[in-house]
Amino acid sequence: GAGVSQTPSNKVTEKGKYVELRCDPISGHTALYWYRQSLGQGPEFLIYFQGTGAADDSGLPNDRFFAVRPEGSVSTLKIQRTERGDSAVYLCASSSKSGGTEAFFGQGTRLTVV
Amino acid sequence: AQSVTQLDSQVPVFEEAPVELRCNYSSSVSVYLFWYVQYPNQGLQLLLKYLSGSTLVESINGFEAEFNKSQTSFHLRKPSVHISDTAEYFCAVTGAGNTGKLIFGQGTTLQVKP
Numbered sequence: 001g002a003g004v005s006q007t008p009s010n011k012v013t014e015k016g017k018y019v020e021l022r023c024d025p026i027s028g029h030t031a032l033y034w035y036r037q038s039l040g041q042g043p044e045f046l047i048y049f050q051g052t053g054a055a056d057d058s059g060l061p062n063d064r065f066f067a068v069r070p071e072g073s074v075s076t077l078k079i080q081r082t083e084r085g086d087s088a089v090y091l092c093a094s095s096s097k098s099g100g101t102e103a104f105f106g107q108g109t110r111l112t113v114v
Numbered sequence: 115a116q117s118v119t120q121l122d123s124q125v126p127v128f129e130e131a132p133v134e135l136r137c138n139y140s141s142s143v144s145v146y147l148f149w150y151v152q153y154p155n156q157g158l159q160l161l162l163k164y165l166s167g168s169t170l171v172e173s174i175n176g177f178e179a180e181f182n183k184s185q186t187s188f189h190l191r192k193p194s195v196h197i198s199d200t201a202e203y204f205c206a207v208t209g210a211g212n213t214g215k216l217i218f219g220q221g222t223t224l225q226v227k228p
Contacts, residue, residue: 004157031214042118042204042218043158056213091158095214103214105150105158 002026004106006092012112013082021077021109025094032075033103034067035091043091049075082113116141116207120219128227129197135190135222137179137205145207147188148216149179152202161203164188175199200226 005024013019025032030051035043045059049069057067064082069075079086089110093103121136139145149161162173169181179190188205203222209215 033215035216035218040220042120042206042220043216045209045215045217048213048215050213056215093158097214101214102160102163103216104160107157 004092004094004104006090006106006109008109009107010110010112012114015082015084015113017082019079019082019111021079021090021111023075023077023092023094023106025073025075025092026104027073029094029096029104030072031095031097031103032069033093033095034075034077035093037089037091037108039088046077046090079111082111084113087111087113116143116145116209116217118205118207118217118219120203120205120222122222123220124223124225126225126227127195130194132193133191133195133199133224135203135205135224137188137190137219139186139188139205139207141186141207147179147181148206148208149173149177149188149190150204150206150218152204152221154201158204161190195224195226197226197228199224 007022032049034046037043047067048056052072064080067077089108091108093105095103117140119138127133147164150158151161162171164171164181172178177192205219206216
């Protein structure tokens with residue numbers, strides 16, 4: 001595709017449920033990032049993939065959050081036992097290489113936990 | 115650890131007036147600096163970036179930012195704003211390790227009034 005695609009655009013789930021958020025990066029981009037943006041805040045880094053491996057997962061808030069990128073392209077962010085505090089916009093970005101070059105962002109998935 | 119402070123949460127300005135959106139950062143290592151813009155109902159887009167070289171960088175739509183190492187600032191300016199510049203603006207720096215991970219400020223809402 002022409003840009004970074006995130007699905008779904010909106011997700012409403014009940015507290016305690018499991019959710020998966022998908023990111024389809026720009027074709028050929030090896031670096032992929034997940035961020036979380038709470039209302040009125042700037043995006044906060046969650047995890048960075050270079051190829052298939054998670055090179056930096058220091059931003060994941062706890063062990064309920066997990067992300068994979070098995071073939072070095074599409075990535076899935078997985079949240080177990082969702083809590084109301086997980087409600088936010090989850091952003092995905094990709095770039096052709098890490099460090100200094102432009103990261104292209106998707107439009108995000110708005111997650112609401114009720 | 116790196117951090118970014120955007121000193122103004124909202125900046126109201128009349129059309130054709132000049133504007134400055136302030137950004138200060140702290141870092142113990144060299145950083146790359148970015149301004150991203152988020153128009154209503156759209157994803158984050160790169161506005162301009164400083165990697166090295168000239169400390170004054172410009173965007174295609176008339177914005178400019180100057181890297182000031184001694185003041186650890188990267189303020190964004192435009193001499194004459196348009197209604198279409200109304201958006202949320204985020205300043206960001208790269209995190210340590212040159213992975214391309216971004217540390218964002220909290221954002222500044224630019225409201226251009228007719």
